[in-house]
Amino acid sequence: MTENPFFAPSALPYRLPPFAEIREEHYAPAFERGMAEQLAEVEAIAGSADPPTFDNTVAALERSGQLLYRVSTVFFNQASSDTGPGLQAIQKDVTPRLAQHSDAIHLDARLFSRIKAISPDGLDAERKLLLERYVTDFVRAGAELAPEDQERLRGLNEELSGLSTQFEQNLLADTNASAIVVEDVAELDGLSEDDIRGAAETAKARGLDGKYVLTLVLPTGQPVLTELTSRGLRERIHKASAGRGLRDNSPLVVRMARLRAERAALLGYGSHAEYVVADQTAPGTEAVTEMLAKLTPAAVANAHKEAEALRETAGFDIAAWDWSFYAEKVREARYSIDSRQMRPYFELNRVLWDGVFHAAGRLYGIGFTERTDLVGYHPDVRVFEVSDEDGSPLGLFLGDFYARASKRGGAWMNSLVKQSELEGTRPVVVNNLNIVKPPAGEPTLMTFDQVNTMFHEFGHALHGLFSAVQFPRFSGTAVPRDFVEYPSQVNEMWGVWPEVLANYARHHETGEPMPQDLVDRMLESQKFNQGFATVEYLAATLLDWAWHTVDADGSDPQEFEARALRDANVDLPLVPPRYRSTYFAHIWSGGYSAGYYSYIWSEVLDADTVEWFKENGGLTRENGDTFRRELLSKGGSVEAMTTFRAFRGRDPRIEPLLERRGLL
Incomplete structure (x- = not known):
């Protein structure tokens, strides 16, 4: 296939x-040639007679594998953002082979010997x-293991990569299949007319x-639970969300945990x-545990205090599917604020241009031009x-903001081209x-919450x-996992910075700014429900930690999960992980195994940095x-x-984080 667009830059x-x-x-031939080309390049390096x-x-290793990099970045971005049966079949085939390819490089004794022989002087x-x-x-990839152990390691890596792909594909299918079908529009009482029209579409x-149809988002908590008045429908939605993957992914998680422990x-x-x-x-697992x-x-x-307030408002013993609904009622009562009041002021284009881009321009002096002449990988993708x-x-910068059945849940950033002086490339993200x-x-x-996510991902x-x-x-976000969330969490602060908020929070019909009293009440309410938010995060984090520190071999995943949450003292029926x-993609x-703690670890740095910006004048070019x-x-x-x-x-202080989350 000579016309394959991946074959040349x-x-x-x-x-x-x-x-x-x-x-x-184009994908399969490009993967084939890409892996073959890189192995040939590596062979030339490893087999060189030159010192x-x-x-x-x-x-030379940094320059190698450029074709493989080009096809991999495009393919795996599309496999997450706009997949289908054909792509999923390719993904199942290629991910174990990429694991084999990586091992072939990292377990090459000649190559490792050359690297170790280089003097840093x-x-x-x-x-x-x-x-x-x-x-x-190379050491972490097993380069110093005995040959028989390296062979076992190859098998572990290959099986784990295949299981990870299967988990992802099972989850996407189950999330789509678990969408809630509603026959009677009366059941949707509480949703806005726009949301109802969206469900009909x-x-x-x-x-x-x-x-x-009400589709599910990735976390346990579903945004529509805040507004739906039908308790029966809220229960259906919550149980559908919390039941995803039980049949197909249960054996996979136990197997992956065991294989990771063995590795x-x-x-x-x-x-x-x-x-x-x-x-x-x-500095170590003890520090994370502590x-x-x-x-x-x-x-x-x-x-627990928040739950008491919700029970008092509801007048009965609430269940997990009631929390968001009655939390919103308490929020309305305490702060005279309704989330539906705010949405007309958060129109996507205005948030993007007059909020996200505006803050970046004020802080860093950068500018943005939409390039409608450049095509993305899906009609919804915009290029700037x-x-x-x-x-x-x-x-x-490419923005892909809308949900679709072919896209996995959540929000994330990918690099399509890395910045590098060695290769003379500028970034495409x-x-x-x-x-x-x-x-x-x-x-x-x-x-x-979606506004906050847009600032975070940017x-x-x-x-x-x-x-x-x-x-x-070393390009861009190629930093330790427990550091990578830090800059993104810092950027969230500009979403509520007064000058920025006033610039984008305008009514989508009238252009009128959000009334100041509504702004004040919205900001005041940000600390509300932090007990719930912190516990649901910590429960997921401690669950991740248990899977990767405790022997799970032979466990029933539901029993293991219940025991882990109980042992960590976060088994609150009203606050599921x-x-x-x-x-838990x-x-x-998703690369966060034994690393979900990184969000709160990074938030220590983030909260301390927000304090620095405030102490030094906030949104200024000098600070940026x-x-x-x-x-x-x-x-x-x-x-x-x-x-x-x-x-x-100086080193970071934890006190700003504790204050932010109401934990002092």
Whole structure:
């Protein structure tokens, strides 16, 4: 196949993948050739008769596999954002083979010998760190194991990659199948007319004319539970959400936990969690365990207090599916605020241009131009060119904001092209959200949680766009997992910064700003329900931790889950984990295994950084330039906590986080 668009670098601006030319049949041949080309490149490096140097070994490895990188980034982005049976079949076939491919490189004794033989003397700081990282990567991949152990490791990696793909595909299918079909519109009492029309459109797209379909989002808690007055329908929705994956994913999670534990033991670690944390900013599993234990009692106590207030308002013993509904009633009573009052002020385009982009422009001096001449991978995808203050090109930002049956749940950022001085490339990044698309011609009105998510994911995008490193290994968000959420969480602060909020929170029909008293009440209510929010997060985190520190072999996943939550003192029937085991995509198919703690770990840094911005004048170019220069631009080219200390001038303090979450 000579016309395969992956076979040569893209000729489009910023090497944007040529999505208009890419077809499903291009992927398999591109993977085949990509893996073959990289193995040939690696063979040339490993088999070289020349003495090993940084340039002929480490830099050469950094340059290798460019075709494989091009096809992998596009394929796995589409497999998450717009999949189908053909793509899923390719994914099932290729993921175990990619695991084999990675092992073939990392377990090449000749290659590892060359890397270890390179002296760091005379290398600049980034090259020296890259050399150290390569040694660490190879060791963690099993390069120092005996041959028979390496063979077992290959088998473990191959099986785990296949199981992870199966988990992801099972979850997408079950989430779509678990959507709630409503026959009588009266059951939808409490939803806005826009939401009801959206549910009708979803039903029509599924061939259910005259009915209404409520699709599920990834977490346990479903946003519609806040508004639906029908308790029976709320119960149906909650049980459908919490029951996802029980049949098909239950055996997979037990198997994956066992295989990860075996792999960790093979590599000399006491648990998978110990293996993961050894390569993070946390000093060890004890530090993570200690932090979680420190946060749990106060959070649980707060949740119990909140539950009492909800019971009093409801007048009966509420269940898990009642919490959001009655929490909204209490919020309305305490703060005279209704979430439906706010949505007309959060229209997607205005939030994007006058909120997210405006804040980035004020803080960093960057500008945005929508490039309608450039095509995304789906008709809903929008492409924006990003320029620096002096007009020089910075990169491309792709926004894919709408939910669809072919997209996995949640929100995330991907890099399609990494910034790298070595390869002369500028970044191309994409943000995915899952906002229900309204009927044609209708405005997209967002909840404040969705607004917050848009600011959060754009924080990841900025981390990628501002990257200024030599080597692709360090580009953008290539930092430890328990550090990667930190910049994105900091960017959330601008969504409620007065100047920014006043700029975008305008009524979609009249253009009138959100009344100041509504703004004040909205901001005052942000600390409300923090007991629930913290406990549901901690329950998921502690569940992840248990799967990867406790022997789960032979366990029934539901029994294991119940025991883990009970042992951690977060088994509150009214506050189920944000994710239960069988739909916890972060840890089984999303790279966060034994790492879901990273959100709260990063929030320590985030809350401390928000305090710094407030102490230093807030939304100013000087502050933005400092954050960009000392931290965002560094990617992984400097040790993560070194960048934090360079920015903050000291180690982080936990008190700002405790205050934010009402845990003092």
